Amino acid sequence: MLKNLINRHSRKVGLDSGTPLYTGDVPKKEVSISLIEYSQLNVEERQVSSISEAMNTCSENNITWINIDGLSNGKIMEDVGSIFKLHPLYLEDMLNTAQRPKFEDCGNYFFVILKMLYYATNKQDLNIEQVSLIVGENIVISIQEDKIGDVFDSVRERIRHNKGRIRKMKSDYLAYSLIDAIVDNYFVILEELGEKVENLETLIIKVPGPKVVEKMHYLKQKIIFLRKSIWPLREVIGMLIREENMLIQANTKIYLRDVYEHTIQVIEIIETCRDMVSGLLDIYLSSISNKLNEIMKVLTMISTIFIPLSFIASFYGMNFKFMPELDWKLGYPLVILVMLLISGTMLIFFKRKRWL
Amino acid sequence: MLKNLINRHSRKVGLDSGTPLYTGDVPKKEVSISLIEYSQLNVEERQVSSISEAMNTCSENNITWINIDGLSNGKIMEDVGSIFKLHPLYLEDMLNTAQRPKFEDCGNYFFVILKMLYYATNKQDLNIEQVSLIVGENIVISIQEDKIGDVFDSVRERIRHNKGRIRKMKSDYLAYSLIDAIVDNYFVILEELGEKVENLETLIIKVPGPKVVEKMHYLKQKIIFLRKSIWPLREVIGMLIREENMLIQANTKIYLRDVYEHTIQVIEIIETCRDMVSGLLDIYLSSISNKLNEIMKVLTMISTIFIPLSFIASFYGMNFKFMPELDWKLGYPLVILVMLLISGTMLIFFKRKRWL
Amino acid sequence: MLKNLINRHSRKVGLDSGTPLYTGDVPKKEVSISLIEYSQLNVEERQVSSISEAMNTCSENNITWINIDGLSNGKIMEDVGSIFKLHPLYLEDMLNTAQRPKFEDCGNYFFVILKMLYYATNKQDLNIEQVSLIVGENIVISIQEDKIGDVFDSVRERIRHNKGRIRKMKSDYLAYSLIDAIVDNYFVILEELGEKVENLETLIIKVPGPKVVEKMHYLKQKIIFLRKSIWPLREVIGMLIREENMLIQANTKIYLRDVYEHTIQVIEIIETCRDMVSGLLDIYLSSISNKLNEIMKVLTMISTIFIPLSFIASFYGMNFKFMPELDWKLGYPLVILVMLLISGTMLIFFKRKRWL
Amino acid sequence: MLKNLINRHSRKVGLDSGTPLYTGDVPKKEVSISLIEYSQLNVEERQVSSISEAMNTCSENNITWINIDGLSNGKIMEDVGSIFKLHPLYLEDMLNTAQRPKFEDCGNYFFVILKMLYYATNKQDLNIEQVSLIVGENIVISIQEDKIGDVFDSVRERIRHNKGRIRKMKSDYLAYSLIDAIVDNYFVILEELGEKVENLETLIIKVPGPKVVEKMHYLKQKIIFLRKSIWPLREVIGMLIREENMLIQANTKIYLRDVYEHTIQVIEIIETCRDMVSGLLDIYLSSISNKLNEIMKVLTMISTIFIPLSFIASFYGMNFKFMPELDWKLGYPLVILVMLLISGTMLIFFKRKRWL
């Protein structure tokens, strides 16, 4: 995970700045562009093959949402760049999947880079995918690395069936809805994570073993990476709220504040998870120590009772010619008595020490 | 507790923002609305069945306090929303029990969301309930999740019997009194918590065992959640104090500052509890180590004394034909002497090592 | 200590704000009021029975210092309140011994709440007592919980014998002198504390045992509570320095800055103590581990030498009819030789492992 | 590494400030000066023997980049100083290799001091080399300690072959490109570091041993020094961005912001590495504890089974004349039965304790 993260950066070393290079791990494949055009009265959805086609066919009076799946096709990104007159560095940022969450106001449009999180199909690995939103007047372009992990379906549904306010509002509200969908999705991830933390908790108290430490370690790593991905988002949405660009309307800001609060809650829950996992190590170490103590008690009890007894038995197993006790009639029962006394004393001693 | 917390969020994923959905754990039941109307001269208390009924029957010159128990009835909350022209997002905040403590100034009214804490009837689990206050001119609406855990009785008493300043003041003072009642109640929770911390302390020093670690862990978790619930309150009350809304009068601000100080004290005590519980783990681990050392000392002493003796006994238990010592008359007493010398030397060695 | 602290708060739960209730632990007894009236030329000291008597008999041109010992008599505090027209909440603050250090500017007077620390007569327990100062033009009222632990004697001496500047200055300098006396007294507490820390350090290195952990724990707690009591003082004195009230003259501010620096030094020393006590636990755990290692070495050495020897002895103690070695003339001396060789080898092995 | 670092400082103790003394570890050797002169249309590269020669031969209309390898020749640095009228202290800063990263605006030029990191040829030791950039109108002077570790080749290539924007821009863009090359190179270092962290992780889980702790320790140190070297860079580049010097053009600032973001990412990755290495110690200690437990289990099982059996065997090896069991016909098989019963019981006991 760490190497993976660093590699995304180091793939770019030595290149000129502003070279748009996709640095993610998704294999090169066909890029798909879907377009939704809507106004308060009608919606139209279609697949297009190029950005310019999309731009030509949509009307100025409607809101147009162009969703691009796949970053590996450089041509399409260049088209996006030329239409919005994007600075090459910004284009590079969108393609560089190691980019931190970011907000940039460029006058007639602004763009936001976010991280989308989802569990891989095996429900084990946590994947991070970069999503960029370019928001202009009446247009929103959303750019994803891959189709998998798309969380925008709920937004599409609301547009299609005119649910809620979305069809009555401008492009800034659409952008908000997309950000909200991403942040909302974090809670799904956290639900999974919370379950893992609680499972681990039960496991540690019941069957502490070396496997548990490994699990704990990977969970901790997951939390570190989650934190690293989501932390800057707080600042980004904070900037959106303070932004004075005309594109962001006052009544959308209330919604952005709501998303901002959710982000803070996500961060707080991650911190809580971290605190809890840290606490688990302490429990683990304590229960390991306890187990060792228990083992040692058993060993010590057995040894302490039998070592003296064995000594006595060996003692009377000596072959000296002149050992008067051996000839006594009561020698044998007396030795048995002494042995019983010794073990009795020991047991009382252990009782007092609370080892039994 | 963690999963519980996250679930309250994830129940809302995919819904349109501003959808008023109750996300708490209280089962759906009848919502009850009680109303207290008072002025300096008279008080009237009654149960009403709907918000509009409440609004119609109360006079403009009195202070009206409407208390709603139960959030599951969406209709009532919608009524509240329409009367105050509440933004749908704010209505959602009040219903979303995962909401952080919050203050929002909306011109002709303001609202505050707080967390009320109380121990469940089994005196073990700590419950968190959300309380929202909507404060307008001459009116305060308080909304609770459930009837259990109501801490407003002391305020009701003061209104009924005209104790203190409450009947002479405006709605802002009533709001202050309600907040004060909630914050005051934290001290009751802390009293319980402090007792648990001190009990644990005694337990650890006297009988450290694996059960203690578990207890410590749950106590730590409780403190983490307490902290998480109360921390943002500081900011909320701080905003109330700095607020320039006409609804909050200058002489009420002195009282708010007092509540603010109490909140800081609550947070400081929680931090102190956390420091102390952290310290307990160190004591626990030390006392476990001490115990192990003690066990090992016993084992080592017994082994070190008897292993050489046993060897000697076994030695003279060998069946060689030609072992001259066995035929000596003094062989047996000499061996006993040697054994006594060895055990004596060992005991002196242990004395010096302070193992005895 | 923790419970004690919380109880002081929870005693007030459910009461109306501004109810002046003494929440300390000092039993109810006679309150004593002493008065010192002085100008550059003369001093007069007397006991008075009520505040109004004190106010009537003192001249406007002198500085009057009224010292009240004991908070349990509500009547006197009410008198103080009515003379200065103190807000009921401020009166409550002075009586509430759980109050944090505080400064409040009220125009024609200001008041400061501080914590006085002193060791109980058994030199073990650390007591915290609240001191309130009300400072008006030409008058200072100091209110203490109890007579024990009074640190103002040095100030009284300076007034009586006209030492230093005190008789030439105004009431703000008197207030400064009282604060200075309290802060100076912290160094006495710290001296005691520093000695305890250094004693513990010696103890741990010389005789680490379970008692030491307990001592360490209580010392740590003491430091936590000390820190909690003194930390807010920094802010309070900082506010006094920045204060623009006419009562505080410019040349007194230099003295206040001096006290401010002392407070910072007190806090720094407490932090240093905390760092050192934390470090002690590490030494303790290391020395415990070392001891365990030493014990294990002894056990292992004894076992490793004698277990093989015992085996050989037992071996030749077997009763098989056909064991040719037993009949050899050299069997016995050969076995002894083998045993010596084995123990020699073991000793060399231990030397190499540095166990000897 | 630590001593090395401090020595660089202490070599200067007692000297007058502004004494230009090279404090690095590179042995004294020939300094080499290379010059690249370029405009949008042409490039010229040559080696020069002195700064004044370089200054005389270059045209005012071109951008001139003078790269100096080697700091030990004081003469050349004095020339640089006199041409730019550098304050002696600034000259000293460039020569003092213990200097922190720094930015200073001096009106007609500004200078930046950075740290270049590279692995030594053995791929083990991390070297730190200081690079200073002096940027004036149309001129950039870069000063390195040594030729090894030069990371500017990619920039030279871009100038030579007119790739990207570099030939179209001013000296500020050249300076940016050089800083970018250095920061980009950090990712190569981090790649190496990340790999080491992950290798260590695998090693710890598979074969925890004393060597691993040493490795962990050196890795931790490396991270501490890396952090120390890179942390101030953030501030330096931040100052460059906020700088209002005419030399830094508005459109270059976008590029500087990009480098700024990279620096933050480098710092974040270093922090992540640190968190992970810290976590590794916990795993290590846990797995050591686990191993000890496992060893103790084996010892305890063997001892607990055989000690009682040995006792019984010794018991019937006693030589008392009157031991009736010895003469019974069934004595021997009965003893064997008892022994089997005892070991069976023990095995069941271990099963229950989950030791098997």
Place this chain on the structure above:
Amino acid sequence: MLKNLINRHSRKVGLDSGTPLYTGDVPKKEVSISLIEYSQLNVEERQVSSISEAMNTCSENNITWINIDGLSNGKIMEDVGSIFKLHPLYLEDMLNTAQRPKFEDCGNYFFVILKMLYYATNKQDLNIEQVSLIVGENIVISIQEDKIGDVFDSVRERIRHNKGRIRKMKSDYLAYSLIDAIVDNYFVILEELGEKVENLETLIIKVPGPKVVEKMHYLKQKIIFLRKSIWPLREVIGMLIREENMLIQANTKIYLRDVYEHTIQVIEIIETCRDMVSGLLDIYLSSISNKLNEIMKVLTMISTIFIPLSFIASFYGMNFKFMPELDWKLGYPLVILVMLLISGTMLIFFKRKRWL
């Protein structure tokens, strides 16, 4: 060290503020005053017996540097006070050796209090000495506790032989030079410290023992005190740089910024030392655990191999009359075979567990 520090404070408890009392540990002895008067053209050095003598004999046009060694003579300090009209509190600060580093601007002069560090002659204990500088127009008075540890010789040399800029500059540059000499000297201390840290590191990895923990502890304490003494210096020099007093000329500020950077470097190195010493404890604990594991392995191996063998030997040492094996001809060699098989199996088991 801790007690020592606190005592310096508590010696003053109960005294009037502004009482000039020397609180250091240097025994009372003759105070020596040396004077250097210089201008760009000439230097004159002489010993004087009183401050007034010094003031009378020096010319207004020269820079006068008066160096006072020894604080115990109150008379001289009073003279200093009266000449500069120093506020009694400031005089007290200079004498109070527990004073934190401090800067105070008093219009026609300013003063700085610093800490000078030096190793005692035994090269073990770290001494802290207070140095005060009073800087007026054309005059600098430096006050030290004692002659030992004087680090101003390099400055004297530069004045005597007119090296560098010092003779061309004003009193503020002289003050800077003195501060610089003190800060430079910190690097000498750090060199010593760094060496100790690295020695400890080697020691821990090679021969971890209880002595090491003690050494570690004292080193940690030293670092804590160093940090405490130097940390406030940063702020003090920062204030000097921001100071707008005419006495500090613009071109001296560049030099002060240089000293400021050095102070930051000193603090950074101290922090690095602290991080490294903290890391050492972890290594120590790990290597102790490793050693314990190794010891336990040896014990367990020996026990596990010989305990079963001993049992077999004891078994056939039983004296039952009817033990058929004893009479078999092959009994003895069979038993030997069984024993070899058991030990072989055990050795294979240990190989697999990697204990060998």
